[in-house]
Amino acid sequence: VGEHYTRYLLSKDPSVEIVGADIKPLRTGPGGDTQAGKVTFYRGSFLDKKWVFDIIKRHKPDRVINLASYSSVAFSWENPSECFVNNTNIFLNIIDSVRELKSGAKVLSVGSSEEYGPVSEKDMPLEESMRTGPINPYAAARVAQENLSGVYAAGYGLDIVCTRSFNHVGPGQPDIFAVSSFARQVTEARLGLRDKITCGNLGIVRDFIDVRDVVKAYDLLLEKGKKGEIYNVCSGEGYRLSEVLEMLKRKAGVDAPVEKNAALVRPADNPVIVGSCRKLESATGFKRKYDLSRSLDDILAYWKNSLERASGISGKNK
Amino acid sequence: VGEHYTRYLLSKDPSVEIVGADIKPLRTGPGGDTQAGKVTFYRGSFLDKKWVFDIIKRHKPDRVINLASYSSVAFSWENPSECFVNNTNIFLNIIDSVRELKSGAKVLSVGSSEEYGPVSEKDMPLEESMRTGPINPYAAARVAQENLSGVYAAGYGLDIVCTRSFNHVGPGQPDIFAVSSFARQVTEARLGLRDKITCGNLGIVRDFIDVRDVVKAYDLLLEKGKKGEIYNVCSGEGYRLSEVLEMLKRKAGVDAPVEKNAALVRPADNPVIVGSCRKLESATGFKRKYDLSRSLDDILAYWKNSLERASGISGKNK
Numbered sequence: 001v002g003e004h005y006t007r008y009l010l011s012k013d014p015s016v017e018i019v020g021a022d023i024k025p026l027r028t029g030p031g032g033d034t035q036a037g038k039v040t041f042y043r044g045s046f047l048d049k050k051w052v053f054d055i056i057k058r059h060k061p062d063r064v065i066n067l068a069s070y071s072s073v074a075f076s077w078e079n080p081s082e083c084f085v086n087n088t089n090i091f092l093n094i095i096d097s098v099r100e101l102k103s104g105a106k107v108l109s110v111g112s113s114e115e116y117g118p119v120s121e122k123d124m125p126l127e128e129s130m131r132t133g134p135i136n137p138y139a140a141a142r143v144a145q146e147n148l149s150g151v152y153a154a155g156y157g158l159d160i161v162c163t164r165s166f167n168h169v170g171p172g173q174p175d176i177f178a179v180s181s182f183a184r185q186v187t188e189a190r191l192g193l194r195d196k197i198t199c200g201n202l203g204i205v206r207d208f209i210d211v212r213d214v215v216k217a218y219d220l221l222l223e224k225g226k227k228g229e230i231y232n233v234c235s236g237e238g239y240r241l242s243e244v245l246e247m248l249k250r251k252a253g254v255d256a257p258v259e260k261n262a263a264l265v266r267p268a269d270n271p272v273i274v275g276s277c278r279k280l281e282s283a284t285g286f287k288r289k290y291d292l293s294r295s296l297d298d299i300l301a302y303w304k305n306s307l308e309r310a311s312g313i314s315g316k317n318k
Numbered sequence: 319v320g321e322h323y324t325r326y327l328l329s330k331d332p333s334v335e336i337v338g339a340d341i342k343p344l345r346t347g348p349g350g351d352t353q354a355g356k357v358t359f360y361r362g363s364f365l366d367k368k369w370v371f372d373i374i375k376r377h378k379p380d381r382v383i384n385l386a387s388y389s390s391v392a393f394s395w396e397n398p399s400e401c402f403v404n405n406t407n408i409f410l411n412i413i414d415s416v417r418e419l420k421s422g423a424k425v426l427s428v429g430s431s432e433e434y435g436p437v438s439e440k441d442m443p444l445e446e447s448m449r450t451g452p453i454n455p456y457a458a459a460r461v462a463q464e465n466l467s468g469v470y471a472a473g474y475g476l477d478i479v480c481t482r483s484f485n486h487v488g489p490g491q492p493d494i495f496a497v498s499s500f501a502r503q504v505t506e507a508r509l510g511l512r513d514k515i516t517c518g519n520l521g522i523v524r525d526f527i528d529v530r531d532v533v534k535a536y537d538l539l540l541e542k543g544k545k546g547e548i549y550n551v552c553s554g555e556g557y558r559l560s561e562v563l564e565m566l567k568r569k570a571g572v573d574a575p576v577e578k579n580a581a582l583v584r585p586a587d588n589p590v591i592v593g594s595c596r597k598l599e600s601a602t603g604f605k606r607k608y609d610l611s612r613s614l615d616d617i618l619a620y621w622k623n624s625l626e627r628a629s630g631i632s633g634k635n636k
Contacts (some may be wrong), residue, residue: 077473081410081414084406084410084462085403085410088402088462096398134468134469135468135469135472136473140468140469141462143461143462144402144462147457147462148398148458150452151398151453151457152398154453155454155455
């Protein structure tokens with residue numbers, strides 16, 4: 001998301017000053033190369049409060065967006081405590097720095113549709129006024145972050161806007177996420193690198209939004225979002241995972257068999273998650289540009305490019 | 319609470335095996351002396367996961383109750399990040415140890431009435447089915463702990479029971495809490511040690527429950543509470559702080575003037591908090607023993623005893 005947001009900001013205004021910070025180095029491979037030399041980048045850990053504080057003190061940002069967190073529900077089930085502590089402590093280090101510095105920066109707190117928990121299908125689409133009910137460690141951390149945002153906005157006057165962001169898709173997404181994993185596997189099958197597709201629970205319905213629309217929504221919310229308010233960032237449409245997989249196979253002309261792997265099925269899962277994007281649209285004028293079919297085309301192209309490049313490199317090594 | 323609970327457990331069954339752990343040493347002064355020699359005590363930090371894990375591994379408790387946390391809303395406004403991180407990380411270290419050890423211990427997760435946030439007076443008393451809406455850092459941490467309890471109960475099968483405990487009163491409570499502070503000041507005025515009473519916002523209404531009733535409720539919940547369920551622990555009665563102060567002054571025969579100190583008024587405060595204890599009563603048969611008047615008598619006696627003892631000691635030093 002950070003990569004796409006950087007690209008979006010630079011395309012809007014090449015003179016924008018962007019400060020990036022991450023525990024990993026800037027990516028310079030495909031998808032990452034647009035950033036090199038155009039952002040001031042710090043490498044370090046957001047769990048180090050002094051490091052976070054010093055960056056904000058030095059650069060006095062007008063806007064802060066926190067994208068540093070574990071964002072996989074599956075990972076959170078394996079590492080519940082690490083996920084919760086990491087995600088909430090990182091966020092606190094950021095908003096506490098803004099608070100202590102009285103920096104006045106507007107902060108976007110990125111939350112998740114997972115915060116809603118299980119809601120019966122008849123109550124879809126999900127609206128921001130509905131109560132949260134997290135049923136996995138990742139979601140519990142997101143609700144905590146949102147509650148802290150509310151406290152810091154009302155209690156300390158910080159200008160924090162919250163999102164509940166729905167499932168992202170898009171080129172460049174790591175394949176620990178279902179759609180990216182499916183696209184990679186389908187592409188591998190097409191290139192003759194595998195003969196079957198492995199998956200978890202295909203019965204769940206999710207609201208997918210392209211990462212390029214996500215960053216546009218975030219930018220609009222940092223401009224027009226109201227302090228202390230929460231906004232769904234979603235497409236408003238639900239797709240069953242089995243449908244998404246079929247679309248990918250059809251687009252790639254692949255007919256490999258699909259095999260369920262019990263290890264990929266989570267201890268508890270929300271059957272249906274579909275959001276309403278009316279609040280986001282009416283507050284900011286947001287309109288999405290990428291429907292799911294277009295996203296899937298781009299994701300397949302990304303994997304084809306990546307895998308061909310990887311096999312080209314491995315060919316050279318022979 | 320730990321001190322009172324230890325005393326309660328020993329009075330019920332002198333052969334009970336109690337393991338205590340705290341970052342502070344066991345109190346051996348008034349109120350603490352009943353424990354010495356009767357509990358196995360470890361001194362250390364609950365933020366040290368290995369330390370927590372080893373204690374649970376060694377003693378294989380049937381029941382675990384976590385009372386180690388910052389419990390003052392006022393403190394949490396001054397130290398929001400420290401309060402949140404401390405309270406949630408301690409709790410995670412405990413439940414993660416129980417999970418990893420597959421210990422089967424029943425865990426009581428102690429939450430707070432502060433989790434409800436502002437609710438209009440007409441919707442009192444508060445019931446467990448109502449949504450939470452934390453408006454201070456302490457409450458945000460309690461909601462996080464409760465959400466994590468739900469995740470660990472449903473997702474990992476841990477036998478966790480949650481409380482939303484209302485304002486505690488009782489002899490031995492530190493005077494960072496309003497009622498204990500009032501009782502101390504009234505007693506000091508009676509002993510001629512001060513001529514006015516300092517207070518924060520006296521307009522708020524709270525549901526006070528005596529710590530000795532609290533520990534009885536906790537013990538009943540550890541016996542009969544249902545996995546993943548939440549129970550209010552409260553008296554069901556609301557008192558305005560100004561009324562409580564008047565009761566204390568009347569009981570002590572003190573007529574000192576009352577002065578508001580702006581530093582004691584919190585950034586945001588819930589005007590009225592009164593709970594329903596029906597769920598607790600019907601699930602466990604709980605009935606409280608101490609009404610507020612009796613609690614206040616005992617708290618005044620505690621401060622009279624403490625202050626006279628302290629001035630006796632200081633007299634010797636002269």
